[in-house]
Amino acid sequence: xxxxxxxxxxxxxxxxxxxxxxxxxxxxxxxxxxxxxxxxxxxxxxxxxxxxxxxxxxxxxxxxxxxxxxxxxxxxxxxxxxxxxxxxxxxxxxxxxxxxxxxxxxxxxxxxxxxxxxxxxxxxxxxxxxxxxxxxxxxxxxxxxxxxxxxxxxxxxxxxxxxxxxxxxxxxxxxxxxxxxxxxx
Numbered sequence: 325x326x327x328x329x330x331x332x333x334x335x336x337x338x339x340x341x342x343x344x345x346x347x348x349x350x351x352x353x354x355x356x357x358x359x360x361x362x363x364x365x366x367x368x369x370x371x372x373x374x375x376x377x378x379x380x381x382x383x384x385x386x387x388x389x390x391x392x393x394x395x396x397x398x399x400x401x402x403x404x405x406x407x408x409x410x411x412x413x414x415x416x417x418x419x420x421x422x423x424x425x426x427x428x429x430x431x432x433x434x435x436x437x438x439x440x441x442x443x444x445x446x447x448x449x450x451x452x453x454x455x456x457x458x459x460x461x462x463x464x465x466x467x468x469x470x471x472x473x474x475x476x477x478x479x480x481x482x483x484x485x486x487x488x489x490x491x492x493x494x495x496x497x498x499x500x501x502x503x504x505x506x507x508x509x
Contacts (some may be wrong), residue, residue: 337361425478
């Protein structure tokens with residue numbers, strides 16, 4: 325009788341362990357679980373539920389000199405830098421309307437300043453949009469180079485915006501373009 329119960333419980337234990345192993349394996353066929361190279365679980369990839377705006381291309385076309393202002397050591401010259409840029413929404417949701425800011429810096433500094441702002445209409449998930457415009461810069465007349473960059477989902481000097489500016493993105497730290505050094509006349 326003792327052998328019967330031992331054999332019975334051993335068989336029952338084997339069935340339970342086999343059932344648990346089969347259940348554990350069946351979890352892996354759930355479509356919301358990571359597959360190699362593909363993340364379809366919104367809990368693991370917030371970009372499936374939010375937009376993600378970033379630049380895929382930014383180039384300058386030409387520099388046009390403008391007026392000289394001030395006198396003596398305080399003379400500055402204005403320039404307009406024509407550009408073309410491509411913005412992509414790599415997220416899984418459409419963005420809302422926002423702003424794109426052109427910024428400039430003297431070539432010997434890393435502080436960037438406001439160089440003009442433009443409206444940016446909502447962008448569908450996975451879509452790209454090419455934008456063109458100018459960045460207005462003003463640097464000392466003794467400088468022959470300047471740095472320019474673009475900033476999508478920019479505050480554009482507006483006040484009281486939420487921390488994420490206008491577009492609540494899954495990645496808030498990839499909104500700047502590459503920096504381009506332009507030669508001035």
